[in-house]
Amino acid sequence: xxxxxxxxxxxxxxxxxxxxxxxxxxxxxxxxxxxxxxxxxxxxxxxxxxxxxxxxxxxxxxxxxxxxxxxxxxxxxxxxxxxxxxxxxxxxxxxxxxxxxxxxxxxxxxxxx
Amino acid sequence: xxxxxxxxxxxxxxxxxxxxxxxxxxxxxxxxxxxxxxxxxxxxxxxxxxxxxxxxxxxxxxxxxxxxxxxxxxxxxxxxxxxxxxxxxxxxxxxxxxxxxxxxxxxxxxxxxxx
Numbered sequence: 001x002x003x004x005x006x007x008x009x010x011x012x013x014x015x016x017x018x019x020x021x022x023x024x025x026x027x028x029x030x031x032x033x034x035x036x037x038x039x040x041x042x043x044x045x046x047x048x049x050x051x052x053x054x055x056x057x058x059x060x061x062x063x064x065x066x067x068x069x070x071x072x073x074x075x076x077x078x079x080x081x082x083x084x085x086x087x088x089x090x091x092x093x094x095x096x097x098x099x100x101x102x103x104x105x106x107x108x109x110x111x112x113x
Numbered sequence: 114x115x116x117x118x119x120x121x122x123x124x125x126x127x128x129x130x131x132x133x134x135x136x137x138x139x140x141x142x143x144x145x146x147x148x149x150x151x152x153x154x155x156x157x158x159x160x161x162x163x164x165x166x167x168x169x170x171x172x173x174x175x176x177x178x179x180x181x182x183x184x185x186x187x188x189x190x191x192x193x194x195x196x197x198x199x200x201x202x203x204x205x206x207x208x209x210x211x212x213x214x215x216x217x218x219x220x221x222x223x224x225x226x227x228x
Contacts, residue, residue, distance in 0.1 A: 032214045043117070043204055043219030044156070051214050090155055100169050101217070103155035 006104035023091030117220035131193035138207030
């Protein structure tokens with residue numbers, strides 16, 4: 001069975017500092033991986049995805065993620081955090097055609113002014 | 114482009130009552146999902162439709178939950194009878210195309226409280 005793990009329940013970072021939100025995956029075959037963000041009382045919003053190609057994927061709002069096949073990781077990064085980046089972040093992954101995408105448990109990002 | 118619409122946004126019911134949620138996906142999106150998101154957890158897939166056919170309902174508690182997507186557009190999710198542990202946010206999402214590689218677009222969710 002496929003799984004996605006987000007080892008940190010919460011990440012705190014000072015405004016202006018770089019941020020990293022961690023994600024590891026376990027899927028059979030070639031994975032496709034996603035990051036979504038959820039603001040309070042809102043649905044999930046797509047940030048970026050890895051399907052194939054370059055290991056460094058760039059997405060919305062200055063976020064990027066690095067796919068590392070040997071470490072089965074897909075960490076979300078941003079060079080300079082903003083207070084408005086404070087939200088709940090979900091990693092998701094799957095493989096194959098119709099196979100469902102599995103979501104991680106989420107990481108709460110708190111950017112401190 | 115209009116997003117995924119869901120209603121109601123909030124619902125409070127007593128246990129053993131029934132409740133229904135409605136979802137209207139983005140126009141042209143063939144794939145529709147219903148997720149259950151319990152506080153502090155990630156979304157858990159309940160059911161996935163491809164047009165009006167069910168692709169995956171392996172985690173749907175079929176003794177109390179049902180869903181339909183008539184005509185391959187709107188969808189309804191019903192719980193009958195509700196239990197306390199059904200308190201959660203129910204998210205609807207849609208996706209363009211049949212492959213899993215495309216991102217999903219989520220509605221705002223329905224927050225259900227069962228008392």
